[in-house]
Amino acid sequence: MDKTIKHSWAEPFKIKMVEPVFITTEEHRKKAILKAGHNTFLLHSDDVYIDLLTDSGTSAMSDRQWAGMMMGDEAYAGSKNFYHLEETIQSYYGYKHLIPTHQGRGAEHILSQIMIKQGDIIPGNMYFTTTKLHQELAGGKFMDIIIDEAHDPESMHPFKGNVNLKKLEAIIKEYGVDRIPYVSISTTVNMAGGQPISMENLKATRALTAKYGIKIIHDMTRVAENAFMIQQKEEGYQDKSVAEITKELCLLTDGATMSAKKDAMVNIGGFLAINDDDIFEEARNMVVIYEGLHTYGGMAGRDMEALALGIKESVQDDHMRARVGQVHYLGQKLIDADIPIVNPVGTHGIFIDAKKFLPHLTQDEFPAQALASALYIDSGVRAMERGVVSAGRNKETGAHNYPNLELVRLTIPRRVYTQAHMDVIAESVECIYSQRNSIKGLKMTYEPKYLRFFQAKFEEI
Numbered sequence: 001m002d003k004t005i006k007h008s009w010a011e012p013f014k015i016k017m018v019e020p021v022f023i024t025t026e027e028h029r030k031k032a033i034l035k036a037g038h039n040t041f042l043l044h045s046d047d048v049y050i051d052l053l054t055d056s057g058t059s060a061m062s063d064r065q066w067a068g069m070m071m072g073d074e075a076y077a078g079s080k081n082f083y084h085l086e087e088t089i090q091s092y093y094g095y096k097h098l099i100p101t102h103q104g105r106g107a108e109h110i111l112s113q114i115m116i117k118q119g120d121i122i123p124g125n126m127y128f129t130t131t132k133l134h135q136e137l138a139g140g141k142f143m144d145i146i147i148d149e150a151h152d153p154e155s156m157h158p159f160k161g162n163v164n165l166k167k168l169e170a171i172i173k174e175y176g177v178d179r180i181p182y183v184s185i186s187t188t189v190n191m192a193g194g195q196p197i198s199m200e201n202l203k204a205t206r207a208l209t210a211k212y213g214i215k216i217i218h219d220m221t222r223v224a225e226n227a228f229m230i231q232q233k234e235e236g237y238q239d240k241s242v243a244e245i246t247k248e249l250c251l252l253t254d255g256a257t258m259s260a261k262k263d264a265m266v267n268i269g270g271f272l273a274i275n276d277d278d279i280f281e282e283a284r285n286m287v288v289i290y291e292g293l294h295t296y297g298g299m300a301g302r303d304m305e306a307l308a309l310g311i312k313e314s315v316q317d318d319h320m321r322a323r324v325g326q327v328h329y330l331g332q333k334l335i336d337a338d339i340p341i342v343n344p345v346g347t348h349g350i351f352i353d354a355k356k357f358l359p360h361l362t363q364d365e366f367p368a369q370a371l372a373s374a375l376y377i378d379s380g381v382r383a384m385e386r387g388v389v390s391a392g393r394n395k396e397t398g399a400h401n402y403p404n405l406e407l408v409r410l411t412i413p414r415r416v417y418t419q420a421h422m423d424v425i426a427e428s429v430e431c432i433y434s435q436r437n438s439i440k441g442l443k444m445t446y447e448p449k450y451l452r453f454f455q456a457k458f459e460e461i
Helices: 026-035 063-069 080-092 104-115 129-137 165-175 199-212 223-233 242-251 277-290 301-314 317-336 367-379 419-434
Strands: 097-101 121-124 141-144 182-186 215-219 255-259 270-274 349-353 384-386 407-411 442-446 457-460
Touching: 026 367, 063 301, 080 097, 080 242, 080 270, 080 301, 097 104, 097 277, 104 129, 104 255, 104 270, 104 277, 121 165, 129 141, 165 199, 182 199, 199 215, 199 242, 223 242, 223 317, 270 277, 301 317, 317 349, 317 419, 367 384, 367 407, 367 419, 367 442
Parallel strands: 121 141, 121 182, 182 215, 215 255
Antiparallel strands: 097 270, 255 270, 349 407, 384 407, 442 457
């Protein structure tokens, strides 16, 4: 293929099956969001028209993946699907050992319990909610080492997922190597707006950690999307395939946790991949306690087969061009309408800047939560908050954590929605933007102990 020719993001597939969805009335939606306590996570899916809550487990599997489901070997021990998955991970990602888990947080739990001790410090390129919680429950403390541009929604830095190497080395020198079990590196960075890390920066991070003998553990949930952005933006990678870049990224790390419900387009599943033999041995023992036997973890054989096939499909250039292209199509529609969003547009969704969208609300009035609620009422589009609610509370003081980024995430599932759906989403965002001054703030009426954004309830002030 001549790579100098510009191709659109048009889908490299045709539709074989459809799932009917229904458009509810505004009156119905007002009652539904009130019952859900203005938390879009608590809505019933039947009440949602376009579901942008997450891209996790919501993608459409291919005919080959569905065919693979029929090849499930549900033997309790030694399933042939495990060995196919293990071979695929070794081939496409380059990691030595595989521990399957029910999803990504299962891998995060096992890894944290093995590698983190009380008082440890875990530097990382911006936190993710479940990752940070597992680190804290194991006795560790997360410290942000992402570049400053990542906290600025208007910065056009092409790789806002990059590590600030000076920050990282300062933490190593202050706390000592013995208190840093690993550096946590995410590709791409979800909480920053789906922003990628550059290969150059990851290589420099690898060199620095190698100097001190510190491991890098890779949150590889959307690694193929990151690889695509490197292919598009980083000098020297235009002629490399997404598959080649993906493996190069993985080979710069010592292990990985994977929520396979994103890149690999399965509805459930994940894994811990590790190169260290001793960590693998301990993880293989722990998975039996918390997930299942080491040759299935928390997954059925059919799900492992679908995952192996999904990994292969996720690194195909045409697939990734369409996947990220659809996100960028919606992003450009909102940019053209002067909607304040995180720039540059990332890979898995559009992140609306709720601070600028609703400047009359303070963060104590949960503007991103209020905006997500208003969007649902207008059109039945379900989005999610990524701001002060997601950031939780300070462990020492009990006060809210106030992140610089107060965002509403419009997350695009893979191979699910059409261009017309993107147009409807953009029109709805534009509509509520024109009426933004009428959107009221919220107060929290119920707050769970952990990961409050999943189950908290609110009411209008």
